[in-house]
Amino acid sequence: MKPSQFAKGFQPRPDTTSSEKRTALDRLNAIDEIVEKSNAAVAPAASPTANVSAAAKTEETEITDESAHYRAWRREHHYQPGQIIELALKSIKASPFNPRHFYLKSSIADLAVNLSKQGQQQAIHVIPDYDNPGTYYVSDGGRRVRALKEANKEWVKAIVIDLPIGIQSYKLGYDLNVQRDSQTVFDNAVVWKMFLEEKHFQSQKELAEHLNLDESTIAVALSIAKLPEVVMHEMVSRPDRFGSNMAYQVGRYHSVRGADATLRLINKILSDDLSTRQVADIVKGRASAQGTIKPSSRQRYAQRLEIKLEGRAAGDLKSYGDDRIELKLKGLSREKRDDILRQIEQILLAT
Template sequence: MAKKRALQMGLQELLSDIDSVYEKAGNIETKQIYTLEIDTIISNPMQPRQEFDEKNLQELAHSIQLHGLLQPIIVRENEKNNNQYILVAGERRLRALKLLNATNIEAIIIDVEMHKMRELALIENIQRQNLNPIELAQSYKALIQEHDLTQEQLAERLHKSRTQLTNTLRLLELSQTTQNLIKENKITQGHAKVLVGLSLKDEEIAVQTILGQKINVRETENLVKHLKNKKKSILSNSSQNNINHKDSNTMLRNDTSLQDSLEKLQRLLQQYNISSSVKNNGICLVFKSNDDVQTLLTRLKNI
């Protein structure tokens, strides 16, 4: 229990640290902002963000060219190489300056243990507004798993609603193909969250309909409802057919078993010279005399 609390407090402290760094960036003393060579800075190896919009980077580069870098990036020293720094926050700014062929960049150097690097990168990504829904979901999932947090705890700390966080996480239940379409902005998050819970086949049908017919979210909801009702109907019919099939098989097995027993009885009666014939599910006895009847009765009494 103590371990869990420590992990949660660590997250809160890191969130506070990153917030305070950004808040104080404009007022920080000159000696705390360093001019570093861009070539000495490497990207955070634990950076969860995989895709960066080229157009947005070009726009950011143009803004920096006109107004300068308004906010320094955040780095830490690389313990494996004293002449190198690892980026903690500011990936887009660093990439934009590289587009401008800049050689130097202003940076704040902070001391962060290696195992906290990913957490800071995740936090920075979550606080940004330009993450696609899948990247956001992956960041939520990583923080929850790596730092033993509940969805409610993470939602509260990040000032997100529990429902919003849960709906975002559920996008990871979709197929990889659908997730890629969300990343490419071909399917909106509104469309995507409606698809969660469908079978892979029905999900594919819905996705193709969204792309091909350009249906809106409300129309997608109706489509998904139709697909689910259709599946329930098929399952219900299949279940009834299975019951009928089982009943037929049971009756067939019972009939066969009865016929075998009647034929066995017929052979036994023949041993006492009593004629019989099997008809439908019964047996007909033919007696030649009263003695034959009495003989059978005596045998039955002795059983």
């Protein structure tokens, strides 16, 4: 993809809910409705022009808000929105704006077994790479593509949609993953860090506004992004235990103790079912990673008496627990100081 087109895809294009312009997610929902109503046939071909389904032979649907690139592409290939076609897996490539970064090998392997037995039940969504005809970016379905390759398949059922590769395609995939509970804080951490490093957004605030999130959410994710991927991988598989708060505490621990100690802490979190509060105590030094509680370096006094001399504050007398007192005085003349010391000494000698 040309750098200019890559950047263009990231220009702010705010979604609206007007009749003239639907959001990316609304478009996808509309496509799904078309598929359900028409029960579009699959065109089993390497190219969408090789075998046109009955849906493609009908009068061309008038679409007022499609892009010029997409209109030209679907007219060339006699493609109707929502039509399911088969594409060669080798023509499918990952989107540079994929909201997912982590894919568990065990999950891909399980899905590959399922696809081998039952076949692909749900079409993926792809976006044509107009600079490289015959190739497509995955907009939604990266896990299915990986599983099909794992199962040594050559074809994938796909619906071709009209989106630029950029923030809109990212937001579409992000919204879908959030609905499925498959988007993790670790995916966000890596991708959002990339967005800022590559200057697609100038600040955390700008990124938060584009994603309709609190800036604090972005800040927490970026702090987690400082973790090595080997550490994040250990937490990705257990989203029930490692949400943003827990991952944030693990990140704080790593900044002080390093990767090896952090991996041991993660194992302890899982084996001992530690809470976020307990991990925060370990990070703050009030407990060790081995589970023992450390005494606080600062013990709070049980009682405090303010001392005034000649009408002004001179210090205080504090008692701690059952066996300790502490007297602090300041601003005394030498004579007054020596007089107080003699009185204290007399008291101690008399006891």
